[in-house]
Amino acid sequence: MQLLTVNLGTPRYSAHSSAPDGLTGIDKRPAAGPVRVTDPGPKGTGGSGLAGDAVCDLRHHGGSDQAVYAYAREELDAWEEKLGKPLPNGIFGENLTTRGVVVSEALVGERWRIGPDLVLEVTDGRIPCRTFAGHLTEEHWVKRFSEEAATGAYLRVVTPGSVRAGDPVEIVHRPDHTVTAALAFRAFTDRSLLPSLLPAGEALHAEALAAAREYVAEQELRGAVG
Numbered sequence: 001m002q003l004l005t006v007n008l009g010t011p012r013y014s015a016h017s018s019a020p021d022g023l024t025g026i027d028k029r030p031a032a033g034p035v036r037v038t039d040p041g042p043k044g045t046g047g048s049g050l051a052g053d054a055v056c057d058l059r060h061h062g063g064s065d066q067a068v069y070a071y072a073r074e075e076l077d078a079w080e081e082k083l084g085k086p087l088p089n090g091i092f093g094e095n096l097t098t099r100g101v102v103v104s105e106a107l108v109g110e111r112w113r114i115g116p117d118l119v120l121e122v123t124d125g126r127i128p129c130r131t132f133a134g135h136l137t138e139e140h141w142v143k144r145f146s147e148e149a150a151t152g153a154y155l156r157v158v159t160p161g162s163v164r165a166g167d168p169v170e171i172v173h174r175p176d177h178t179v180t181a182a183l184a185f186r187a188f189t190d191r192s193l194l195p196s197l198l199p200a201g202e203a204l205h206a207e208a209l210a211a212a213r214e215y216v217a218e219q220e221l222r223g224a225v226g
Contacts (some may be wrong), residue, residue, distance in 0.1 A: 004073055014131060023089075033078065036050070043066065066156075068095050068120055070098055072099070073098065076089070096163075109204075194211060
């Protein structure tokens with residue numbers, strides 16, 4: 001398992017951006033040298049975990065639980081065939097493009113060591129937005145990406161470190177449940193799946209965990225009233 005590229009974005013204007021100033025950092029390109037990765041801080045104040053990477057809409061992106069976004073080269077290759085066009089590393093806005101890692105089916109709470117020091121923990125799957133669709137110039141992209149559920153994975157920083165293209169990726173912890181990044185995403189579109197996320201506990205993205213707990217409480221209340 002290997003890190004193919006570390007991808008960074010610079011602010012660019014897009015008519016599809018949800019940021020107030022119309023800027024987005026989704027157009028990420030491979031970095032030449034090592035990149036420092038640290039916890040960026042809470043959502044709304046912290047952006048990307050990667051030094052030099054732009055996150056322009058802090059309302060919906062960035063923060064500790066979305067510090068890093070990873071996508072598998074194998075899944076990009078599959079999309080290339082379906083879309084009939086080349087998809088270079090970073091095109092999906094991913095910070096890390098991997099090979100040999102089944103990213104979308106990674107377990108929430110699974111931990112990866114990349115390079116000598118960096119340790120990351122899977123928190124959630126990626127939710128597509130209109131900025132993503134506009135960046136790819138694909139009609140009905142949000143619907144198509146959602147149906148495929150090849151979401152990639154968001155990760156938080158457990159131990160900071162520097163990484164570069166070619167670094168090995170090692171899974172150093174795999175939790176004892178079946179909650180994957182893809183399942184966490186599916187629960188976003190199908191609320192009936194939310195209770196199935198609870199075994200992941202505090203490893204789950206804080207917003208997803210809160211939604212799951214709220215849904216269960218609502219169902220228990222309806223049962224009690226009924």
